[in-house]
Amino acid sequence: MTIAAQTELSIRKRDGRTEAFDPRRIHQAVTAAMRAGQGASADDPVESALDEAASRVAAGVVSEVEFVASRGDGSVDVERVQDLVESQLMQEGEFRVARRYILYREQRSRARALRAESEIGDRRTVSMRAAGGDLRPVDFHDLKHRLFRACRGLPECSANELLGDTVATIYDGISESELERALVMAARQRIERDPAYSQAATRLLLDIVYKEAWGRVPEPTHDAPLPLFPATEGEDETATSFPTVYRGGFSGYLRDGADAGRIDPRLLEFDLDRLAGAIRPERDRDFQYLGVQTLYDRYLLHIDGRRIETPQYFWMRVAMGLALNEQERESRAIEFYELLSTFRFVSATPTLFNSGTLHPQLSSCYLTTVDDDLQHIFKCVQDNAMLSKWAGGLGNDWTRVRATGAHIHGTNGKSQGVIPFLKVANDGALAVNQGGKRKGAICAYLEPWHLDFEEFLELRKNTGDDRRRTHDMNTAAWVPDLFMRRVQENGEWTLFSPNDVPDLHDLYGEAFKSRYEHYEQQAELGEIKLFRRVEASKLWRKMLSMVFETGHPWLTFKDPSNLRSPQDHSGVVHSSNLCTEILLNTSNDETAVCNLGSINLVKHTGREGVDRGLLADTIRTAVRMLDNVIDINYYPTAESANANRRHRPVGLGLMGFQDALFVRRIPYGSQPAVEFADEVGELIGYHAILASAELAAERGRYGSYQGSKWDRGLLPIDTIDAVHSSRNEGEHEMDRTCRLGWAPVRQAVAAHGMRNSNVMAIAPTATISNIAGCAQSIEPTYRNLFAKSNLSGDFTIVNAYLVADLKRLELWDDQMIDELKHHDGELGPIDRVPEEVKRLYQTAFAVDPHFLIEANSRRQKWIDMGISFNLYLANPSGPALSDMYAKCWRKGLKTTYYLRSLAATQVEKSSIDVNRHGVQPKWMKSRSSSSEIVVQREPTPSACSIDDPECEACQ
Structure with missing residues (x-):
């Protein structure tokens, strides 16, 4: 087997230099290691079996290096390459050679220190x-x-x-x-x-x-x-x-x-x-x-x-x-500097990029609705390019575009459906990056009654006609309650072309149900020709299988998003954004815009709980900063300027939740963590709404305030009733407990109105969390020790809270580091770690998803928009996935984001002794394949990394 020399990749040396990556050197190094392992000298002829094994290992390493480099800037640290060599040797069963290689690396490291003075x-x-x-x-x-x-x-x-x-x-x-x-x-x-x-x-x-x-x-x-x-x-x-x-x-x-x-x-x-x-x-x-x-x-x-x-x-x-x-x-x-420089609140990346510059495009998210009109379709593609140029993340609602086979009156022909246009949008996002700082990112939304929906589900597959695949576009299903009910009842589901059922796009709740059943009757009578009937449960299983296989589509829920929207009087929420937390009305005249920033909870939390006075002060200033964005912002399109200035939505979010749990010594997988999520959600909701009302008193109400839920005296906690009354018994299980006296907030809104139509949304915060040095968003700890790859290179992430505890217990040593690496950052298999410490530092895949869903439901009851919510499942199965997503729906969640499951390959095992820990950990027993959903692999091909530099979703 011959390893090619041609490559455009580069290797970062320990001193920061880069040089061209030569795959042949990998092959030479592996061959030399194997010869030494067999006791052969450099002059001995290479046996064919040894050469074949060395070539196989080298090819695997080169493939992994190319993949790692492709997720960043085209280069890889030399230490990471050596880690991959170790991993591949063990993967191929060359444990003896791997052990020699590991010991050699360790000796070299020690020798560097000993030789330094000489x-x-x-x-x-x-x-x-x-x-x-x-x-x-x-x-x-x-x-x-x-x-x-x-x-x-x-x-x-x-x-x-x-x-x-x-x-x-x-x-x-x-x-x-x-x-x-x-x-x-x-x-x-x-x-x-x-x-x-x-x-x-x-x-x-x-x-x-x-x-x-x-x-x-x-x-x-x-x-x-x-x-x-x-x-x-x-x-x-x-x-x-x-x-x-x-x-x-x-x-x-x-x-x-x-x-x-x-x-x-x-x-x-x-x-x-x-x-x-x-x-x-x-x-x-x-x-x-x-x-x-x-x-x-x-x-x-x-x-x-x-x-x-x-x-x-x-x-x-x-x-x-x-x-x-x-x-x-x-x-x-x-005042703003004090919040930012102490990490109490951090604005989203577009604001950090562009504030105080000549092009102050400070907003994070743009949501558009695409009309069933060729001219408007390509206008939206152009709008996407302009919005993406200035670091905006895009969510497009494509449900109105007619389906494949639908009649085109103007040409008397038949439509090719929505899929080819999605391909165009996908390629446009690739062509226009965000000022050279990160690639354009877009998410397409489609309702599951659309006749092209089944093909829409396959857009991210690696097989099939590549002209009908969108490998770089995220996708999401905008699911009505009626579909979920049909799934539970094992009923039929009918797919239509939107031009035959044009009003379904704008309907939700009981109105959608009534009209949808009317169209089903018309189809039964032959009055609608183009339709298809499927088993709802079969379509649901296909949705989940695609989530499992490709990470898409994300599942988002149309009815609670609209029934609880403060702006139900002025339009319809047709989709969310790139990260599934923004829920704003869109139309031909209005491209919804949202301006984001996140509170760092750990900066407001001590051992005994949250500093409520400090949190209130932070929120008051943060809402003011977010509101200021609206008037300062550069708007790439007229529709975005129109919507943002009229409704003035902002999205105050949250990060550092896991850090706050560590400070309070509360395990994420516990009822106290659920209660803490509820307490924090209520505090943020209370003070955010109050801050917007106070701004309204100073600056005036937002333009479309009259007739809104705010104007009707309905706060987010009150809107739960609308969802509950629209569902059947057992379909809605949302807690409604309150801890605070909300009379002052209600009085302030009644007296002054609101400055902002929407105030809260919990977005992903991977990048700004890196800056602030806290856990991202509401996420549980991914691993206690793992490698993270982003545009700045490869980074080792170690849980400093855990290290401090292990030092206190005199357990932090080289052996502990090796054991953490061997067990992929998990404490469970390490006997000498106390059970209390293991419970506190459970990682995402060890936490029962029940606690994650319940904690998010508690947050959702206080929030007027949505939450970018990742689900973790160590061992996915069809029934487990179905139960988990059905529970999200029953618990009143408006949206979900990525499903993250364990890949075959986890943390690289660098510098560990295979004799001490065993020759074949569970992660080596199988290789990841293109057909499995590898949701958090380092790096991962089929879903967003914890910090994906190519994705606008990460604030």
Whole structure:
């Protein structure tokens, strides 16, 4: 077997350099390892069996490397490649060779640390190419000094070991930037040993940020709480203090940004000295490494590749952009900055990208309805392109487009249906990425009575006619209650072409049921020619099988989304958005828009519970920030401007829920966690509605307020009755417990109205959670130790709360790390871990889905829009899936998002002893295939990763 040499991929070395990936080197390394395992010398001829085995292993590694690289920027860390070699050797049963390879890697790692001091002496003549192009000797003692400085106050971190790792990667002629990156990489690779290395890596990366922004790096002193900058001759040391330099560079940064066309010149009209004085440089230290790396790669403004922003400049720029229209704009900017820089609230990615810039497209989500008209179809495709260009995530409702075989009056021909147009929309999303920062992302919605629905279910399959597949488009079913009832009753279901039943699209509840049954009678009488009858349960099973196989379509529920909508007087909710949490009316004249941001719950939670006063203050300011987006926002289409300015919806969300449970010592899979979800949901709903009413008193009600549920005195908790009364007995099981006295909120709404038609929506927050250093959204812990891949590279994620507990119990050691890797981050099989700790740190697949669904139902009762809700099932089966989704419907959920199930391959087993842990863990027994739903694999081909850089769904 021959391994090809051609590849466009690259390998990231330990020092940050990249070089072309040569698959032949994998084959050579594997062959050498196998020969050594057999005791063969390098001169012995290669046996055909050995060569075949080596080629098979190498081909598997190359395939995995190509796949990992395809999910990011086309490159892979060298350590990740070596992990894949280990994994593939064990996968092929080459356990003896794998063990030698693992021990060899460990010896090499230790040798780097032991050789560090001697290599410093041996390599004094190694040259570094400075930024100006001049060669000068590498100052190894300076490297040691910088690493010791990064590890100061972190007793868990060994500067000597980091030095060994760094020195081993240095080569003659290394560039200055590569050398700086090598320091960061050395610390980053040790995060799995101890989360404290994340702080060391953060400090080293911040040095790079500061050097780009100011041209010099701060120098810490022993007696100063913050570092100093190196003073030039005759310079006052006070002038070189870190806060002084940090704040002193603020106005220059803004002028440089404005001159380069990166920053709105109106920001220069603020009182810059006052704002600079409000900057808190020490808050840079609050970031975890992944947060700073994410900011550096994607968010900090740059000129010709040089970052001009520091993290605190970034927060202040966003705050200023959101305060542009405020009367007391400096005070408001400082108020907004305080929320952002302390991670109490973080705006969604489009706001962070574009606030304070010349193109302030700050909104996250756009929802459109596509008409059954060729001109309008392609107008919507064009609109998608314009919305996607400025980082908007798209949800398209395609239900009105006539089905395959329907008569076309104008040409007297037959329609090809909706599928070809979906293919066009899919390709358009690929063609227009979001400013080069991430790929365009779109979700198509279709109601299950559409005659093309069965083919719609197969859009994400990897088999069949590729011209009728949309491999990059997400899909969702917009399911009416009547369909769910027919499934339960084992009844028939009729599929129609929308041009024959045009009003079904706008109907829900009892009105939909009555009209749908009328059309079924017409079909029975022959008055409607184009239709098809199927068993409802059979169609339901096909829906679930496609969810299992491809991850799509997501299942969302039309009736509760409309029956509980505050805006039922002014239109219909025809779909959700890309992430299934936004539920707003759409029409030909209105493209729904939503502006998102999320509260970081753990920043408001202590051991005894939530700090209610702090949470209320955060929500009041956060709602104001979200409302400001509407007036500042750049609207790519007239329909989006019309809808957003008329209804003014915002989506206040939540993240860090799992962290808050850890702080409170509550296992996610427990009734106390359900009650805590209920308590938090009510607190957020209470204060968010109150904040919008207070804004209405200050700024006026939103344009379409009159006649809304708010105007009729109905809060979200009151709208549960509408769903309950529309369903049969046993079809609705939603808790209605209240803990707070809601009279003040009701009085405020009655007196002032609402500033925003909709106020709350819980979105995915993968990216902004990375920045804030908390668990995303309402998600349970995925794994206690796992590898995450995004546009910034591959990252080891370790549960710092767990590590702290295991250290307290004197259980955190190399053996524990190996056991966690071996068991895919699960504590259950590790005997020496106490049961109490195991319960607290159960991961997503170990938590009974009952608790996840019930907790989400408790949140949903307080929220006027929806929740992006992932479901986890370790061992999916048809009955289990059916029961789980039926329960979501009965519990009153409006939408669901991804189904996540275990893949055959889980966490890479790097540097573990196969003799200690056994030769074949359960994850090795089978390979994942294209026919299984691999919902959270690292990386995963068929569904969204926990942090998928290609997906707008991640805020």
